[in-house]
Amino acid sequence: MTAVRIPPVLRQQAGNQKKVEVTGSTVGEALESLLGTYPGLREQIFTADGSLNRFVNVYVNGRDVRYEQELATPVGGSDEVILLPAMAGGR
């Protein structure tokens, strides 16, 4: 099963989980599987027309899917999907 790592800023909408096991053979399916369990995350990840928000980066095994096949990037097995939203805190 693919695991999605939930960043701290999104954990509240993900049942305070750090890692969530998901199904699906592409990044898009994996994220839909995640949102099936935690629908509160949707507006953080997707725009209204269903593409990825530009302030959230999605990595598969450390590689940015923007430079792979976006939501069609294949996942499976022990792959790890990382969500990386921008954080501003510094003070």
Add this chain to the structure above:
Amino acid sequence: MTKTYRDLLAEARARVREVTTTEAELAAGDGATIIDCREDSEWEQGHVRGARHLSKSYIEQDIESLVPDRETPVVVYCAGGIRSLFAAETLVDMGYSDVASMSGGFQAWKSEGRAWDQPRVLSPEQKSRYSRHLLIPEVGTEGQARLLDSKVLFIGAGGLGSPGMLYMAAAGVGTIGIVDFDVVDASNLQRQIVHRTDRVGMRKVESAQMTINALNPDVDVVIHETMLGPDNVGELIAGYDLIFDGTDTFETRYVLNDAAVRARIPVVHASVFRFEGQLTVFKPFEGPCYRCLYPTPPPPELAPGCSVAGVLGVVPGVMGLLQATEGLKVLLDIGDPLVGRLLIYDALDGAFSELQLRRDPGCPACGDGVLPEASADDGVFTLPTTPATATGVNA
């Protein structure tokens, strides 16, 4: 058998090739390592351009780190050509295969009008203060002098800036600029260690300046009590070698990014949230910039700052010190700075992880359409620094 000085000198002459200053100059041009084996005080008065300093009394100990390959051609010199014969003989004993001693030494070199330099000299107080730096070959006197001549700018004297500026000051970075418009609040003291309880209500720039001056009088602190914005950013960052981004709003981060890319000043970037921190180095046109990483800022309700979400006080401490570490690497041009790599620290897991960042060819700030040669004041950038409305979220 008793040996006199003359015996020893004759033996050394028999075993070591002597070259003229002209031959030494040619050898240097061909890639030979030129070693000045005189004492520190003589080196400080001036040395052959490009020479490395390795005092005769340390030659056995340090030559292998300075010249690891024993086939490397080496020319040793001293003041007049005697000490260098004995030093060179030691190198022959150690198996260096191409060693010469320069006849006439530095006196002849200088009187013939050949190129020489006077190294930056540290005061006795500085030699003592920075002695642990001077012992590291990657820093040394040259690196320390470079730090003393460096100018860095901290945007924000807060959680990230506090530890960063303290350590940059301790390291002897000569000029530290600080931009902050705020005053010290009691709630800052849990992590903003450059400030003090009796300074609550004082301007942060002033409080930071007091602490730094007390820590290291070598440092010139330049304070800018203002909020960084599109109108003053160019003026604020001009002339600095490096910027530490320790702000806590997206707007400031984008304004700073765009101006730093234009001015080609590297930015050491960090951000924190509760138990986690992110860190990277944005080196304009060599790696990605902040806009390559996040093309647009999130709407405010999706990205709360520390004042809303809270932060474990040590986390900005850890990240601020990692920023300082990266900053020193960039200034000294050593190691492998976090250019194109995002380091993530998870304090609860006690784990670091790393993601590869890519420069976006379509980036409006540093992408292929933007020339690195573009003038710093051509005003071509009018990029969004506030959340886009097309994110599908009620902004």
